[in-house]
Amino acid sequence: KLPKVQTEAPTVAFDDEEVVRMIQAPDLNTKKGQTHRLVMYLLFTLGLRRSELVGIKIGDVYEERSHYVLKIRGKGGKERHLPLNQDVQAALKLYMDAMASHDIQFTKEDYLLQTSLKGKNTKPMDGSTVYRIIEKYAKICGITKKVSPHSCRATAISHLLDTKKTPIRDVAIFAGHSKITTTERYDKRRDNLDNSA
Numbered sequence: 001k002l003p004k005v006q007t008e009a010p011t012v013a014f015d016d017e018e019v020v021r022m023i024q025a026p027d028l029n030t031k032k033g034q035t036h037r038l039v040m041y042l043l044f045t046l047g048l049r050r051s052e053l054v055g056i057k058i059g060d061v062y063e064e065r066s067h068y069v070l071k072i073r074g075k076g077g078k079e080r081h082l083p084l085n086q087d088v089q090a091a092l093k094l095y096m097d098a099m100a101s102h103d104i105q106f107t108k109e110d111y112l113l114q115t116s117l118k119g120k121n122t123k124p125m126d127g128s129t130v131y132r133i134i135e136k137y138a139k140i141c142g143i144t145k146k147v148s149p150h151s152c153r154a155t156a157i158s159h160l161l162d163t164k165k166t167p168i169r170d171v172a173i174f175a176g177h178s179k180i181t182t183t184e185r186y187d188k189r190r191d192n193l194d195n196s197a
Helices: 016-024 031-046 050-054 086-101 127-140 149-162 168-175 180-184
Strands: 061-064 067-073 079-083
Touching: 016 031, 016 127, 031 050, 031 086, 031 127, 031 149, 050 127, 050 149, 079 168, 127 149, 149 168, 168 180
Parallel strands: none
Antiparallel strands: 061 067, 067 079
16 A cells, blocks of 8 residues: 655644734834735735736736736746725835835846845845745734634635635636636635534
8 A cells, every 4th residue: 555645734824913913013114124025915815826926017017998907927937917995006106116226127027036245136036035034924923823825815714715715716726726626725714513403
């Protein structure tokens, strides 16, 4: 007999209060603080994967039929287009204004997330940097559970499934999942004893 494959433990998600504390933690008077805040804002609101986040270029944000939209390049080169709500638009504007105050003039080909101490990046932010950002602010906020950038993705997806009562098919499209069974793994309601059949 083949040995049984160990199933992965579910990713630990943040609760709503922790999300707010994390987003409010960076020092917005610094370029680094502005970038860190936007990293967390996009992870928590759009449920992006690390690779999707660091690959965003200025030209990926566009307007279509009076909606601001973000083009994401996901796994396997698949593209998805996420409409940006007013909160995300405001966070992006705050970030762009802050970058302008640091003499950064963007072109469409520039990476959105800037980590260079002087001037602009020519390469995307490293994925491990995103990991360190989440760990750093979790520690600052006194969050002791083991969290990662994927915890932010799990938070966004489970929040949609749990509180918004969004159809699971729509959540799967939002998350870039090709199979609904992948999205179901994030559904915390399945463990709710009150709703047991």
